[in-house]
Amino acid sequence: MIERKAMARASPVLLILLAIVFSFATYNLLTTIIRYRSTGSLVGDNSDGMFLTDPIIERPKNVRRPGNSKSKFHVALTATDAPYSRWQCRIMYYWYKKQKVMPASEMGGFTRILHSGNPDSLMDEIPTVVVDPLPSGLDRGYIVLNRPWAFVQWLEKATIEEDYILMAEPDHIFVNPLPNLSHGGYPAAFPFFYITPAQHENIVRKFYPEEMGPVTNVDPIGNSPVIIQKELLEKIAPTWMNVSLKMKDDPETDKAFGWVLEMYAYAVASALHGVQHILRKDFMLQPPWDLDIANKFIIHYTYGCDYNLKGELTYGKFGEWRFDKRSYLRGPPPRNLSLPPPGVPESVVTLVKMVNEATANIPNWGEAQ
Numbered sequence: 001m002i003e004r005k006a007m008a009r010a011s012p013v014l015l016i017l018l019a020i021v022f023s024f025a026t027y028n029l030l031t032t033i034i035r036y037r038s039t040g041s042l043v044g045d046n047s048d049g050m051f052l053t054d055p056i057i058e059r060p061k062n063v064r065r066p067g068n069s070k071s072k073f074h075v076a077l078t079a080t081d082a083p084y085s086r087w088q089c090r091i092m093y094y095w096y097k098k099q100k101v102m103p104a105s106e107m108g109g110f111t112r113i114l115h116s117g118n119p120d121s122l123m124d125e126i127p128t129v130v131v132d133p134l135p136s137g138l139d140r141g142y143i144v145l146n147r148p149w150a151f152v153q154w155l156e157k158a159t160i161e162e163d164y165i166l167m168a169e170p171d172h173i174f175v176n177p178l179p180n181l182s183h184g185g186y187p188a189a190f191p192f193f194y195i196t197p198a199q200h201e202n203i204v205r206k207f208y209p210e211e212m213g214p215v216t217n218v219d220p221i222g223n224s225p226v227i228i229q230k231e232l233l234e235k236i237a238p239t240w241m242n243v244s245l246k247m248k249d250d251p252e253t254d255k256a257f258g259w260v261l262e263m264y265a266y267a268v269a270s271a272l273h274g275v276q277h278i279l280r281k282d283f284m285l286q287p288p289w290d291l292d293i294a295n296k297f298i299i300h301y302t303y304g305c306d307y308n309l310k311g312e313l314t315y316g317k318f319g320e321w322r323f324d325k326r327s328y329l330r331g332p333p334p335r336n337l338s339l340p341p342p343g344v345p346e347s348v349v350t351l352v353k354m355v356n357e358a359t360a361n362i363p364n365w366g367e368a369q
Helices: 012-039 083-100 143-157 197-204 230-249 251-272 346-361
Strands: 073-079 107-114 128-130 164-168 172-174 226-229 298-300 305-307 321-323
Touching: 073 083, 073 143, 083 107, 083 172, 083 346, 107 143, 143 230, 143 251, 164 230, 172 346, 197 251, 226 230, 230 251, 298 346, 305 346, 321 346
Parallel strands: 073 107, 073 164, 107 128
Antiparallel strands: 164 226, 172 298, 305 321
């Protein structure tokens, strides 16, 4: 575990000035959301070239203690109604239910935030809240841009009993019971090796100005997996949404960050609020690069797993044995997938076994998708 130190306290005068500026920005944000509801347009007046931020959050005096009944977290993931998303959500929800009841788990409720705008066939199977997608064309084909907007809407309309939220994704499988890894005002996050704010300082500074602090305040994370206080996420989410849109509007930023743009936006938005994360490498493993599952909590099966019959990895080349979620874009994988050949790492073997167990026990597998 890598812990991040808190930022130094700013002077009272600076905090007062920031509060005035951020209060004005918050008013503009609320006006933007209200305008969207009444006119269907999310785009406000961007003539000043600014993005919206909210007050900086300081570390609370009383932080969570292990065993506190309020340490449970609500599991929330964003999803679409596409078959590719639906079958992953069904497997994810199956393992959530199994791990939730284990002694070491601190999981609370579960919500699939469906940002397709309409109910789908899984409404009775998975607890779901339907929210609106971004206005047509605003995501420019980058569907992940809907994620922060989905969280903004869900946080506003839903009644969430837990004090903490885990932001998760459909291609997550809970391999072990997950405790609350955060600590009060310090959320817990997984550090991604490809999120490198310091290497892109010239771009990051467009959205995180020098007066806010060193670029190292921007954590090497995305929004998922993250366990965070609900009240913190309520403040960060609108900023995350606006920074995402600003980044997408900037050609240099869009080109540099590509498919991880929204991840950088969350990291920057958190830093703008003075929030730094506890970085937990044990939060998640990613086959085929991570080999074992001991003391890990989530399997993220975003990468394809290709092996020859000798059990040797052939990444980048179709293997004689393979499992890749992208092989099932139009429908779910069949039940009883073949297991990897001998010599393949435990992480990959476990992934396939867990997929097989879920598909064997989920009713009407493939029929409702």
